[in-house]
Amino acid sequence: MRKFLLRLLVFTLFCCMAGEIIIRVFRLVPDVPQRFVDKTGIQRYIPGQHGYFTRATEPWHINQYGWLGMADTKNDTLISIIGDSYIENMMNPRSCNQGSLLKGYMPDYGFFEAGRSGVSFIEAMEISNFLDSTIHPKYNLLYVSNSDFTESLTNKKRLSDIVQIDLKNNKILVGTLKSPKLKKMLYSCKLLYFLYLKFPVLVNKEDKEKHQHTDASSQPFEEQDINQLFQYCQNHYKIKKTMLVFHPGADKRVIQLASQYGFRTIILDSSQDKRSWALNENDGHWSCYGHSRVAEQVNEQLSKIIIDLKGE
Amino acid sequence: MLFNSLSFAIFLPIIFFLYWFVFNKKLISQNFLLLISSYFFYACWSWHFMFLLLFSTLLDFYTGRKIEAAENIAQRKFWLWLSIVINLGFLGIFKYYNFFIESFADGLSLLGIKINPWTLQLVLPIGISFYTFHGLSYVIDIYKNRIKAEKNFVEYGVFVSFFPLLVAGPIERATHLLPQIQRRRTFDYSQAIDGMRQILWGLFKKLVIADNCAMLANNIFDHPSAHTGSELLLGAIFFAIQIYGDFSGYSDIALGTARLFGIELLKNFAYPYFSRDIAEFWRRWHISLSSWFRDYLYIPLGGSKGGTWMKVRNTFIIFLVSGFWHGANWTFIIWGGLNALYIMPSILRGTNRNNLGIVAENRVLPSAKEFLQILTTFALTVLAWIFFRSINVGEALFYLSGIFSKTLFMRPEISGTANIILILTGFFFIVEWIGRHNNFALSNISKLPLPLRWTFYFGLILLMFIYQGQAQTFIYFQF
Numbered sequence: 107m108r109k110f111l112l113r114l115l116v117f118t119l120f121c122c123m124a125g126e127i128i129i130r131v132f133r134l135v136p137d138v139p140q141r142f143v144d145k146t147g148i149q150r151y152i153p154g155q156h157g158y159f160t161r162a163t164e165p166w167h168i169n170q171y172g173w174l175g176m177a178d179t180k181n182d183t184l185i186s187i188i189g190d191s192y193i194e195n196m197m198n199p200r201s202c203n204q205g206s207l208l209k210g211y212m213p214d215y216g217f218f219e220a221g222r223s224g225v226s227f228i229e230a231m232e233i234s235n236f237l238d239s240t241i242h243p244k245y246n247l248l249y250v251s252n253s254d255f256t257e258s259l260t261n262k263k264r265l266s267d268i269v270q271i272d273l274k275n276n277k278i279l280v281g282t283l284k285s286p287k288l289k290k291m292l293y294s295c296k297l298l299y300f301l302y303l304k305f306p307v308l309v310n311k312e313d314k315e316k317h318q319h320t321d322a323s324s325q326p327f328e329e330q331d332i333n334q335l336f337q338y339c340q341n342h343y344k345i346k347k348t349m350l351v352f353h354p355g356a357d358k359r360v361i362q363l364a365s366q367y368g369f370r371t372i373i374l375d376s377s378q379d380k381r382s383w384a385l386n387e388n389d390g391h392w393s394c395y396g397h398s399r400v401a402e403q404v405n406e407q408l409s410k411i412i413i414d415l416k417g418e
Numbered sequence: 419m420l421f422n423s424l425s426f427a428i429f430l431p432i433i434f435f436l437y438w439f440v441f442n443k444k445l446i447s448q449n450f451l452l453l454i455s456s457y458f459f460y461a462c463w464s465w466h467f468m469f470l471l472l473f474s475t476l477l478d479f480y481t482g483r484k485i486e487a488a489e490n491i492a493q494r495k496f497w498l499w500l501s502i503v504i505n506l507g508f509l510g511i512f513k514y515y516n517f518f519i520e521s522f523a524d525g526l527s528l529l530g531i532k533i534n535p536w537t538l539q540l541v542l543p544i545g546i547s548f549y550t551f552h553g554l555s556y557v558i559d560i561y562k563n564r565i566k567a568e569k570n571f572v573e574y575g576v577f578v579s580f581f582p583l584l585v586a587g588p589i590e591r592a593t594h595l596l597p598q599i600q601r602r603r604t605f606d607y608s609q610a611i612d613g614m615r616q617i618l619w620g621l622f623k624k625l626v627i628a629d630n631c632a633m634l635a636n637n638i639f640d641h642p643s644a645h646t647g648s649e650l651l652l653g654a655i656f657f658a659i660q661i662y663g664d665f666s667g668y669s670d671i672a673l674g675t676a677r678l679f680g681i682e683l684l685k686n687f688a689y690p691y692f693s694r695d696i697a698e699f700w701r702r703w704h705i706s707l708s709s710w711f712r713d714y715l716y717i718p719l720g721g722s723k724g725g726t727w728m729k730v731r732n733t734f735i736i737f738l739v740s741g742f743w744h745g746a747n748w749t750f751i752i753w754g755g756l757n758a759l760y761i762m763p764s765i766l767r768g769t770n771r772n773n774l775g776i777v778a779e780n781r782v783l784p785s786a787k788e789f790l791q792i793l794t795t796f797a798l799t800v801l802a803w804i805f806f807r808s809i810n811v812g813e814a815l816f817y818l819s820g821i822f823s824k825t826l827f828m829r830p831e832i833s834g835t836a837n838i839i840l841i842l843t844g845f846f847f848i849v850e851w852i853g854r855h856n857n858f859a860l861s862n863i864s865k866l867p868l869p870l871r872w873t874f875y876f877g878l879i880l881l882m883f884i885y886q887g888q889a890q891t892f893i894y895f896q897f
Contacts, residue, residue, distance in 0.1 A: 117875070120876070125883075
């Protein structure tokens with residue numbers, strides 16, 4: 107029995123070591139950057155980090171501002187691009203980022219990308235406020251999907267790790283980092299993280315819900331709440347310079363309300379495209395092709411909006 | 419609690435530890451732990467049906483003792499038939515009642531009489547077909563004076579409910595398993611290591627081969643009209659590989675797990691897809707069920723002793739009953755009947771026992787003739803599996819007509835995933851071919867040097883993690 111257990115232990119250790127090496131060499135799990143919560147309550151990444159997404163050929167880098175992607179702050183006419191993991195875009199080369207693609211269409215403008223996985227609509231608005239006070243963009247482009255609005259509201263469910271708004275008290279609730287030390291350990295030990303992703307027993311329902319981009323039909327439409335949310339935005343943010351870029355399948359009622367409150371809206375449509383925008387069957391994030399199609403549609407509608415705004 | 423679940427990965431080491439370190443002193447404590455853990459294992463599926471299992475165990479334990487104690491043949495017959503009727507009665511109600519009543523209603527409707535059949539909304543208790551057959555073999559063996567009735571209920575309880583075999587076999591015999599339960603087990607290093615190897619190979623078969631093939635087969639079987647004949651054929655081949663990987667993988671895990679507890683279970687598979695004819699295939703596929711039907715149905719019916727007509731009749735009976743055992747659906751009956759038809763030429767010519775040995779024994783490759791025979795046998799089983807996989811007969815016929823259409827010779831359009839699965843399946847069959855002389859494919863690997871062996875094990879684990887398919891329930895759990 108002793109020999110059996112000893113062999114089993116040694117073999118397990120051998121597997122762990124070999125597994126760790128193979129996972130690192132073949133990049134079977136993504137490197138996940140560490141976050142911090144800044145003074146304004148926004149979660150950003152600790153600057154200077156770099157790593158690779160699963161099977162990626164190009165590394166990601168966290169810039170001095172705590173985001174990934176373009177940070178062309180020298181340009182006088184700057185457009186900020188705010189959003190979640192779609193904008194963060196770790197899974198594609200940097201040339202497929204919205205900033206890089208839009209720069210190709212609009213060379214006179216500078217672009218600043220502020221994307222972070224799990225950002226809610228209200229946190230995106232907070233980020234726009236923060237950028238307005240620091241890098242002074244001319245326009246803010248917020249890429250949003252249906253779930254971003256409901257996730258912003260505490261009266262549905264308090265998601266403790268993201269920024270939300272308590273509509274009853276008109277108060278922004280800052281998110282807190284969940285077990286950062288444990289997460290750091292998990293992300294550092296690649297084998298452990300690999301097993302965690304394969305057997306997601308510890309992923310709670312809250313997290314699962316948070317990362318799903320659902321279509322309009324599956325989302326309840328709480329008109330009063332969304333009205334209140336936009337009312338709050340009208341009073342606290344510069345919405346005239348904020349353009350909401352709605353993901354394909356966004357709820358038309360939300361888009362309509364957003365327009366009524368003064369947001370400029372850009373609506374993405376993938377229904378006419380024979381080719382899928384998604385990375386693959388299991389990952390709905392946009393591929394390079396998807397990003398290029400998005401940038402094409404954004405450029406088209408954004409150019410019209412800018413002309414309109416100049417005329418006003 | 420699936421064998422390929424995290425809960426089983428926690429359950430097994432705990433029971434293993436308790437078995438060898440806490441309850442290892444006495445036979446009674448070893449058996450008591452196995453009984454409790456087996457009932458816990460079953461209760462994880464359904465605690466309600468645990469009482470049905472307990473009732474079935476008590477019934478056979480009691481009737482077994484009564485048969486032995488009976489003073490005359492009439493009493494012995496009475497207790498035997500009581501056990502058979504109640505056991506098959508439960509099986510009939512849970513598994514076959516709706517089928518019979520609906521088939522009866524369908525039959526009447528053909529005569530122009532419409533009735534609304536009163537069907538039952540019952541969930542099939544998991545493993546009922548398996549533990550019922552355990553119990554039946556036990557009482558029949560006592561009746562036939564092959565064994566003595568068990569006097570210790572705990573030992574008998576372990577025989578019926580031992581958790582590795584409880585939900586999908588192998589269907590054990592009291593003559594084989596009970597003697598092992600009746601003596602205290604001591605830890606055997608080589609047996610335990612072999613058990614671990616068999617579990618590893620079983621998991622590979624299930625997670626990598628069966629679950630991946632299932633995704634492809636399901637996709638094709640769910641939308642047959644959207645596929646060409648060649649793709650439909652490929653779908654049927656994927657299902658053939660899936661069901662083998664799934665069930666033999668399950669059996670390997672069950673046998674390997676039992677070995678960790680010092681118990682040897684009956685072999686259930688012996689490389690059936692390397693069979694040279696259908697008779698050989700059925701000696702190598704689900705062996706514990708085939709031999710059960712041979713011993714408790716075919717031989718009592720007269721076997722092959724009563725001339726050609728008797729042989730034909732009995733062969734058809736066991737194949738049809740075997741098909742029906744799998745499920746209450748005409749598709750399973752046709753599947754059984756088709757296999758009976760396949761085997762008939764060799765039965766009539768008396769060549770059904772031609773291929774008793776291992777194919778290409780002591781050779782690396784089969785001869786051209788053997789290869790052709792293997793291919794033909796595989797093709798016949800693939801066609802029969804279409805009925806097994808289909809929801810109803812109409813769907814199976816539609817699928818078959820799709821295969822034998824003009825598009826059969828078109829190049830199939832398969833995804834990149836399918837290419838990887840084909841490569842993995844190729845690797846799987848190569849390992850099985852190399853290991854075909856052994857109890858299971860990896861049992862002879864101990865002859866390799868340790869670094870090579872460990873690298874191979876690690877490679878399998880890695881493949882399991884990387885190419886693990888979407889988790890599917892074991893197919894035979896539904897039977």
